[in-house]
Amino acid sequence: GINAEYGLQDEGYRTHLVGKWHLGFETTNHTPVARGFDTFTGFYNGMQDYFNHRTTKFDSVENVTGYDMRHDYRDENGRIVVNNILWGKNGTFNNVIFTEEATRIIKDHSESYTEETPLFLAMSYANPHTPIQVPELYEDMSDSQNAVRRKYSALVLAMDSSIGEITATLNKTGLLDNT
Numbered sequence: 001g002i003n004a005e006y007g008l009q010d011e012g013y014r015t016h017l018v019g020k021w022h023l024g025f026e027t028t029n030h031t032p033v034a035r036g037f038d039t040f041t042g043f044y045n046g047m048q049d050y051f052n053h054r055t056t057k058f059d060s061v062e063n064v065t066g067y068d069m070r071h072d073y074r075d076e077n078g079r080i081v082v083n084n085i086l087w088g089k090n091g092t093f094n095n096v097i098f099t100e101e102a103t104r105i106i107k108d109h110s111e112s113y114t115e116e117t118p119l120f121l122a123m124s125y126a127n128p129h130t131p132i133q134v135p136e137l138y139e140d141m142s143d144s145q146n147a148v149r150r151k152y153s154a155l156v157l158a159m160d161s162s163i164g165e166i167t168a169t170l171n172k173t174g175l176l177d178n179t
Contacts, residue, residue, distance in 0.1 A: 012116045014038055016105050018098050019124030022046040025082075033072045033080045037122075040072040041086075041101040048126065050094045050133040069097065093135055094126055099162040103169040110173035119175065123166070127155035134158055 008015055017037045024030040025044040032040035045055040045068050053069040069086045089097050102123060109119045127134075138154035138161070170176040 008120050009036060009038070011118075013118050013120045014109060015120045015122075016040070016102075017122045017124060018042055018101050018105070019094075019122075020046070020048075020126045020129075021124070028080050028082055031072060031080065031082050033074060033082070038074065039105070041070070042098065042124065043068040043070070043126075047130065048094075049131060050126065051092070052090055053094075071101075093158070095158045095162045098123065098125065099165050102162075102166045106166070106169045106173055106175060110175055113175070118178075123163075125159050125162070127159050128152050129155075 015037045017032045017040045019042045021032055021040065021042060021044045023035075028034055031044070043053065043055075048055050048068060053067055055066055055068050067085065067087070067090070069089050070082070071084045071086055072080065072082045073084070075081050086097070102121060105121055106119070113119070132148065132151045132155065134151055134154040135158070138158045139150055141157055142150040142153045144150040144153055167176065
């Protein structure tokens, strides 16, 4: 993993991944927390509904479905917890979940930050990626007359909005100049 390869945790970094993993989950050892992240909030699969978080197809296998929105971490004994499914997020747009988690991580980190414990936060958005789904708010902001292009650009607008909120939180907490 990126952190194991580059030794971020060995250097004292607090490491978090929010969003899409899509790098395997055959065993716990293939998941983000086993690959060097302290926490992971998001989904493992590559193609997921933006609102109900169900995977409808995986690796060209038809009729495979399942809910995939989770928060993985290590417990107080250092064991990896991967079955913490976020059932209560069903119906919530992915970007909202990811933005809330990222801003929470930043705020929590700012309260305990020291030079010996810097923050590494990786954001891995699903958008713009199929299926092309977005709240009407963002679609209404697009001026494209082409319906597909309007939805696609709306997904980019939603991601930009999320990044803006995260940047504002970094600025408010004083971490923007220290990333």
